[in-house]
Amino acid sequence: MALMELQNITAGYDKNVILKDLDFQVEQGELVSLLGSSGCGKTTTLRLIAGFSTPMSGKFVFNGKDYTQVPLNKRNFGFVFQSYALFPHMTVFDNVAFGLKMRKAPTEQMKKEVMEMLETVDLGGFERRFPREMSGGQRQRVALARALVIKPDLLLLDEPLSNLDAKLRVKMRVEIRRLQQKFGFTAIYVTHDQEECFAISDKVAIMNHGVIEQMDSPSVIYNHPKTEFIAKFVGFENFLDLKGTNDEGWYLASDKSRIQVEGKQGGGKACIRPEDIQIVPEGGQCPNPIPGEVMVSTFLGKRNQYNVRTAIGELEVSTDQESVYKTGDRVTLSLTPNKIILL
Numbered sequence: 001m002a003l004m005e006l007q008n009i010t011a012g013y014d015k016n017v018i019l020k021d022l023d024f025q026v027e028q029g030e031l032v033s034l035l036g037s038s039g040c041g042k043t044t045t046l047r048l049i050a051g052f053s054t055p056m057s058g059k060f061v062f063n064g065k066d067y068t069q070v071p072l073n074k075r076n077f078g079f080v081f082q083s084y085a086l087f088p089h090m091t092v093f094d095n096v097a098f099g100l101k102m103r104k105a106p107t108e109q110m111k112k113e114v115m116e117m118l119e120t121v122d123l124g125g126f127e128r129r130f131p132r133e134m135s136g137g138q139r140q141r142v143a144l145a146r147a148l149v150i151k152p153d154l155l156l157l158d159e160p161l162s163n164l165d166a167k168l169r170v171k172m173r174v175e176i177r178r179l180q181q182k183f184g185f186t187a188i189y190v191t192h193d194q195e196e197c198f199a200i201s202d203k204v205a206i207m208n209h210g211v212i213e214q215m216d217s218p219s220v221i222y223n224h225p226k227t228e229f230i231a232k233f234v235g236f237e238n239f240l241d242l243k244g245t246n247d248e249g250w251y252l253a254s255d256k257s258r259i260q261v262e263g264k265q266g267g268g269k270a271c272i273r274p275e276d277i278q279i280v281p282e283g284g285q286c287p288n289p290i291p292g293e294v295m296v297s298t299f300l301g302k303r304n305q306y307n308v309r310t311a312i313g314e315l316e317v318s319t320d321q322e323s324v325y326k327t328g329d330r331v332t333l334s335l336t337p338n339k340i341i342l343l
Helices: 042-050 092-102 107-120 136-148 166-183 194-200 218-223 228-233
Strands: 004-013 016-026 031-035 057-062 077-080 154-158 187-191 203-208 211-216 238-245 251-253 269-272 277-281 289-299 304-310 313-319 330-335
Touching: 004 042, 016 042, 016 211, 031 042, 031 194, 042 077, 042 154, 042 187, 077 136, 092 107, 092 136, 107 136, 136 166, 166 194, 187 194, 194 218, 203 218, 203 228, 211 218, 211 228, 228 269, 238 313, 277 313, 289 313, 304 330
Parallel strands: 031 187, 031 203, 077 154, 154 187
Antiparallel strands: 004 016, 004 057, 203 211, 238 251, 238 269, 277 330, 289 304, 289 330, 304 313
């Protein structure tokens, strides 16, 4: 049985429904990310799990118990906010100790656990500093230490790295993953950053208009998107309308071009990434040859990007520097059969 489960949850604010019959499960020890654009419902889901709001309908089950109406202060959940939410008038020690004080932990035990946690997040010796005396990354470590020192049953992270610069975000996401693997805690992580999310998650749930369109491991979602929305979200730029198969098992594109696809059968649309299309001079022999004309040639450092007009639509191609084509060149595109994904 899953540690946490949302069952047929509908939620929103006043008459504005944001989540629609949402089903969502998290297993013990998993780090699961909710990924999606602004307004998709990921923060609403997190707030509902935390206890900041209650659903219009449906049930929230945690560790086999109905938590739907359990108040926030009765849920042993840790929360890391986007804005850190540290108390500016308190030292680092007092910020981290706050949750333990609320639980009336013995003084010596509290001191021991706080100091151990500060060492764990690489802030040993910072206990007497105030948040204003620390960098953004250090303050985020304080927020993590405060959430973890209470030994939460579930850790909730709401875009915790969005206020940091790009280099520090990469460093901190590694730190979060290290801590999660060290302590084995269960966590739900909300972000709109795909790279960040895929780097640290056991599973990813991609949300769209209040529903989860696909939930799986990062590698499965990246390589095998189930819908056009998911495919666009994870970097597929080229979409083909397929009209079914002929007697030889070939898919027919809109101009009756024959497209060979490996893998599962079915689906009226397919997609392929720009880097999975090869480009050769006109008339070149290759799998799934599609003739076309280079409309735009763009230099991107290590790679070149081409927008090529073909009979089945304009396709985007990304190649290395071995061969360079100019605007107006006639070329042949090769759509690698095992890289074409049927939706």
